[in-house]
Amino acid sequence: MGKVRTKDLVKHFNFEVISGAEGLTRAIQTPDLSRPGIEVAGFFTYYPSDRVQLLGKTELSFFESLEDDEKKERMQKLCMEETPCIIVTRGLEVPKELIEAGEAANVPILHSSHKTTRIYSRLTNYLEEKLAPTTALHGVLVDVYGVGVLITGKSGVGKSETALELVKRGHRLVADDSVEIRQTDEDTLIGSSPELIEHLLEIRGLGIINVMTLFGAGAVRTYKHITLNIDLEIWEAGKVYDRVGLDEEKLKILDSHITKITLPVRPGRNLAVIIEVAAMNFRLKRMGMNAAQQFADRLEKVIQGGNNQLD
Structure with a gap:
């Protein structure tokens, strides 16, 4: 299996590094991506923290409705030790709570102007190719x-x-x-x-x-x-x-x-x-x-025809 690090994504997709630059050497082990909407809502029981995380308009719109202490807590939980990076898409403003959490945990916070679905598709194709057996x-x-x-x-x-x-x-x-x-x-x-x-x-x-x-x-x-x-x-x-x-x-x-x-x-x-x-x-x-099967079928017909004549 090939090796991909967060810095490879930054170089290939021209992402802007907002914070957590010290974590750019983190390894990406799976081509699967995550859009942590349910985690932003507070449910972290099955959080796939080893995946690249994408935050789009849906996730950040809900995030803005949270209280200040909830915002800080959710962003800190998103930035786990094994998280390769978190990408904010659509050119949206990166929340200051996410910038601070990424810097504290050395989780790269990246920024892109492209739509979330486009980034999701291109990232998946890229990682599946690079991480293929x-x-x-x-x-x-x-x-x-x-x-x-x-x-x-x-x-x-x-x-x-x-x-x-x-x-x-x-x-x-x-x-x-x-x-x-x-x-x-x-x-x-x-x-x-x-x-x-x-x-x-x-x-x-x-x-x-x-x-x-x-x-x-x-x-x-x-x-x-x-x-x-x-x-x-x-x-x-x-x-x-x-x-x-x-x-x-x-x-x-x-x-x-x-x-x-x-x-x-x-x-x-x-x-x-x-x-x-x-x-x-x-x-x-x-x-x-x-051609081989056609020959076999012809041969079988000839044999069956000969047997019928003998009968």
Whole structure:
């Protein structure tokens, strides 16, 4: 999981820091936000104090109706030790009780001129992306006909060489050697390259090449949604490989599963062309056209027809 601190929100959204600047290094652990209207009313039993707090027109309008001692007490209770920050939206005036409570507890009090609902939406999207579960896999990620293809296999099997051939055929490289993967949704995996090796390919015997320099900006991508895994393995004599395509393997990455195809490697096989066809066939399957299933249905009809003639 990534790390986000309050100062990252200030920088990204250009919030104004009103008080509590010493707490800008506080960590944000959850993408969930809170609009503490019921807490302003005095009910703190289930106060989610570890969330970013948003105070809009509704909360502050009710706050103005409180007595002076109640105002001070409610703001002090809002500023807990684990509270990342409190954001006042819509350009509303920040209550002096909140400014004092934030300064005393080192809770950053931030100010924005944008509407509460807009801030809520943008903050949620930002935090969900930054705090998404992450992992890294050894492999190559290429955008082939709009399909994010993760090429895996043992070292030296030819992953980078295959990726180079795909780039020459007009497809786009995302990452080589190490693929950083974020799970942004239940079944959504986003792959990207570590900054150190971005746009680079390592070809044994040739060394490191810069794909963007050699083939242009159109040959690379910063990130791509991963939907298909091609696993390369050295051809083993006697091993039975799938020749029809009815059985579908799955690769589990974090909590998501993607389609996996195992391709045996041996001299004479054009892996780049096979991967292109695999990507196109994968797209057709998602559109409801499964050639393997159509063949199986035809075969079943032929068999049933032959049995009927025998009867």
